[in-house]
Structures are given as C-alpha cells and as structure tokens.
Amino acid sequence: MVKMIVCIKQVPMATELPWDAHTGTLRRDLAEGMMNPACKHALEAALTMRHLHGGHVTAVTMGPPMAEEVLREAIAMGADRCLMLSDPALAGADTTVTSFALARAIEIFCPDFDLILTGCHTTDSETAQVGPQLAEELNIPGIAYVDEMEVRDRSIRVRRFSDNFLETLETDLPCLLTVNTLHHSPRYVPLSGLQDAFGEVNLLTVKASDLGIDPESVGIKGSPTKILNVFAPRAEKENIVLKGAPKKIVEEIFERFDTKISGIIKKDIKREGQG
C-alpha cells in the first residue's frame, strides 16, 4: 500500500492564450485553464502505482478558486481526495514561497504520505523548481525527471535519463519524484469518473491562516524574486501572411527572402537554374 500525494497545477490553455502580441500583456483572467500536462503524467503514474500496490492518491493544488477545476479533473481520472490551497495572500508567489506553502499544507493536512509525485515542469512559468524545492522543504529525498518507478517494501527504485546517463537510483520512502512526460501517458477520463467529478467530491479547501503562516512571508510580498517586467519577444516580428496556391507562395518566398536564405545555407538559390 502506497499513500501518495500528487501536486498538480492549473495553467492557461496554450492555444487559448489571450496575450497581446504588441504589449506583451497576458490576460490570465480570460485564459481557459487546464491541468498542466506534466502533472497529468504524474497523476497517471500515481494511479498506476495504486493499481499495482494499493493505497490512495491525494491531489493537491495551490491557485485561485478556479483551480478547483483541475482537482475535479483529477477526481475524474481516479484520485481519491483533494486538497486545495487558495488564498489571495498567496498570489504572485515564486517557487521559493510556493514550495514553502505547499509543504506546510502537506504537513498539516496529509502528513502521512509515502510518495509525492509532481510533474517535471509546467507550461506557464516553466521553472521545474517547485518539485525539488518541496522535497527540500519537507526534508525528504527527491529525484527529478523520473521515467519509471517501482516500489519495493519501503524503498523505491527509479530509472531516469539525466545528462546522457541512464541511471537507476534507489531511495527510501517517503520521497518526492518529479515525473517526466515520456512515460505514463494520461488515461482518458471514464464516464463514471465524470460523474464522480461533478458530484460530491472529497475536497478540502484551506487558506493561508489554516497553515499558521504569516501572510507577509508568502505571496508576492514574501517572494525573494521580483518581476521587473514581462514582454513579448516576438512582438517586433512582422508576421507576413501568405495565402494561395503553394507554387505561387513558394515563388514569393524565394523572391523576398532568397538573399537571406542563401546566406544561411551557404548555397546560391538566388537565380533560376538552367532547365
């Protein structure tokens, strides 16, 4: 039996990103949310583990109230219960204070765990830091970018590919693994899962004050890093749109960019060949 926690995050859906290419601003409030893809792989790994060894899976998230959606999605996939950490005081947290708050929530509301799984990175801020920092906060061993895992009694053996080394590592439970996206492809949500997710779910919502932490020490105020500004590097791109018959388009590309392309491929494509 393995008692598991899976940390998941809601991220804006990639294709729906309402960001303004010219000002570089992002309307997060308008963005459609989804479960971060790597988190789904972590959840799948946990569900597979439960199938093999028994136990239970608690999905944990920190985010604005709308992030409850991804917890319900986790229930639909098969998670047993959920913990939601939501408080305006936590908004704008960097990875240092995010991992701090998550660790306190886990210590208080699900301290009896064997294994914590997280995705190896998110698609929004892409730091890949919260997993390792959460392990550090909880003072447990952590292994990042795990491909395969196997529990044996009170220890876990994992395989990963790290900087050109195919490694097999072993550590004692409890521990934290960040799960790579190469394996553990997420299952489709079964119909029964959807019913579970829309019904009464085992979901506990907690605030910063429930964790006994000083609101000044978390969120944007408590974060060691500060954002100066955000900008869209592609905004200066001209974004020329070409339409029509492929042959015509190709002719136009060569006409306008042959010098540029010739220079880079170091072959002369500027004039028509003979025949």
Place this chain on the structure above:
Amino acid sequence: MAGNAPEIWVFGDYRNYFQNRVTLQLLSRATDLAGRLGAVVCAAVFGHQTDEWVGEYIAHGARKVYLVENEALRDYSTDLYVAIMERLARQYRPEIILVGATSFGREFAPRVAKRLGTGLTADCVGLDISEEGLLVQTAPAFGGNLLTRIVTPEKRPQMATVRPGVFQEIPHNYQATGEIVRVPMPADLPGDRIRLVSSEHRPPTSQKLGDAAVVVCGGRGMGGKGKFRNLYELARLLGGEVGATRPVVYAGWADEDALVGQADKHIRPKVLLSFGISGAIQHTAGIIDAGFIIAVNKNPNAAMMKMADVAVVADANQVCLALIKELRKRLRG
C-alpha cells in the same frame, strides 16, 4: 567575503565536458558581469580527480576556484553537492551563483536556493546588471511567447540557471592563472539518501539538430508518414536537419532523436521551417531561440503561425513539395 571584492560563482558542471559547454559559457558571461560589478569570477568544483577541469575553468576565465576533492564525490550526487554548496556559500558569501540548466543543474540549483533562503530564476536566456547593481535575469515563460525580467533585490546570493548555448565561451588561454582554494570535505556532511544502483553512459545522440543552422520541423499536419519523409528531402537540399513534434514521434513518423520541445531537444537554428505544427507550448518552448521562422499551416490562427516571420496558410505537404521542386531547380544552376 565582507570587505573584499564581491564574487560571482559558476558551478563547475564538468560531466560530459566536451558536449556540455555551459560552464564555460557562464564563465564568459560572468566575466562581462564582473567587469561591471568589480567582482571576481570564481568556479565551484566538487568531485574526484578534477585537476583537468579546474585547469580548463581557469583557462576560460575563472580567477579563483573553490575546490572540494573527495572520492565520495566521484559521482554527481544531489544530496552531497547541495550540502557542500550550501556550506561554501554561507562561508564565502558570493554575490551571485550561476548554474548551467543541465538536468543535474535544474535539480541541484533549486535545492541550494531553498537552503540558502534565496530566489532562483530558471532557464535564463539573458543576464545583465542593472543600474543599482542587481543581476537582471531574463527567463522565458509560456513556451517562449513571453520573456520575464526578474531580480532578487534583497536575498543573497542572487541565483540563476542558464540554458546551454545562450552565451559564447571565451577561447581558452592556458597562460591564465587562478587561485585555487582547496576546501576540505566537511566531516559532518549528512549521508547521501539516494543510492546509485547503476549508471550507464549513453553517448549523446547527434548534436546536429541542436546546432543546425537550418531546421525543418514537422507536425501532424504533414498528413502521414510517407508525406513526412518529404521533409527529409527538403532538409537535405537546405543542408539542414529534421525535427519533429511529440505526436509525430508517437505516431512513428520520426525517430525520438528528432523530438523538439520543452523536455526534449532545444534548437536554435537561424532559419526554422515549420510544417503542420499547431504550436503547443511544450513544442514552442524548444524553439524560442530560433531566428527567422517560416510556418506553414492550414489554420491561420495556430500559435505557431503567430510566432512566425512568414506564416503560410496552406497545406503543409503541398508547400513542402513546391519548395523541393523550386530548390532543385535553383540549385542545379
């Protein structure tokens, strides 16, 4: 240390030395930054029989090397390396610590930052010094669609991981000299909680894709395995390499070596031709350093089309075939 010149540390990530140039690239950038801060560039090297790397780091710009040599450090270990870095940083108080964003660096740096109670910016694509003397760290978000400039105003050290290939290394100078500070292995270091059962070195798969000046990338919009093969001919004519999205690799149209994306290969071609790729963030995160982008997709609203210099609204395979035909004609001349 207090009273002395501030120090910028670069973590000596010497594993896969000949392919992994990120430490040298960071020493180069640290040298530029140090000039503006009046700081000393230092390397922090942990391991066993590391003389060769220490020499290389000095030849590439390190003026001082903090060296912890011990047989127990023969293999990279997150637990031990984090504990040693924490102690060294507390003792010598560097102003800045830079770490290469290798797999190891991405696991090591967050834990070091956490222990030191400081901030860390991931995967930087730019480092600068502000007027106030702060390290300005530019990091990508949302698959490179946005860049964020971040500082750590109060906590020290200021820490960043940096992607390989962002900065240029300085050519080596074996006449350069540097001070080597040999720090004994701390006697009270906690044991390693992680046991290395086996480690098998896999020679890096072709670096060609990562280093190619021209990359032809294909997605599911190419329409099938047979049609996808056309991209190889186009790449051959352009002297480039072929990259692929994850769904294409899953479908067996391309080998795993060709995967381009967030957790996969990062590419930085001068010209990227993108065929039938919608531009999911997991993919675009791997191409943020691309120069001129031509994207072909039937859907003008695809994210990839918005990122492109030239967005071609058409069938990807048809355009690929037309390009092949036209290139053959022109190259024959």
